[in-house]
Amino acid sequence: MNDGTDEIEARVRHDIDHHGWHIVLIPPEEPAPGWAHTIGLFERFEQPELLTFGIDLQVLAGLLNHLGGAIQSGARFAAGDEPTGLLERASLAFRDILPKWREPFLGNAAWHYKRDDVPALQCFWPDPGGNFPWQPESDPAWRGDQPLLYEANTQAALPEPLIESLRREGAL
Numbered sequence: 001m002n003d004g005t006d007e008i009e010a011r012v013r014h015d016i017d018h019h020g021w022h023i024v025l026i027p028p029e030e031p032a033p034g035w036a037h038t039i040g041l042f043e044r045f046e047q048p049e050l051l052t053f054g055i056d057l058q059v060l061a062g063l064l065n066h067l068g069g070a071i072q073s074g075a076r077f078a079a080g081d082e083p084t085g086l087l088e089r090a091s092l093a094f095r096d097i098l099p100k101w102r103e104p105f106l107g108n109a110a111w112h113y114k115r116d117d118v119p120a121l122q123c124f125w126p127d128p129g130g131n132f133p134w135q136p137e138s139d140p141a142w143r144g145d146q147p148l149l150y151e152a153n154t155q156a157a158l159p160e161p162l163i164e165s166l167r168r169e170g171a172l
Helices: 005-019 041-044 057-072 099-113 160-169
Strands: 022-026 034-039 050-056 095-097 122-123
Touching: 005 022, 005 122, 022 057, 022 122, 034 041, 034 057, 034 099, 041 050, 041 057, 050 057, 099 122
Parallel strands: 050 122
Antiparallel strands: 022 034, 034 050, 095 122
């Protein structure tokens, strides 16, 4: 019986072969944010897969496609980087994703690679004041849309609505 897995696998393979990466979109479950991540950056460019959170999945897909294009053109990103000039109106920041968060948030990449230790970075975007979620000046409302997957403690890493959503799904 075909459960669609072959079609999905073929689409992922096609995207990686023709574009360099595939993007997975996970819709938000209000009030928890959705997220998007890449598959293929590690395979094609020996760069960590990228993951970012937010409400508008098309914006997230556009951001990841933009970053994938930068990588394809030679850009390299690592944990701690806060490159400027990638976007017109905002800076970005990258942090490592701890292994404990890879299965709940990057399960599709693990499925593709048939391993769960593929390097991955979370891409953060600043609030309207230019502050990232870990900075004391950051808008607290903004923080709820960007979990801190570099934190080991669940309460420090994830906002409560996302914890509840992941528990309902059996991912936590």
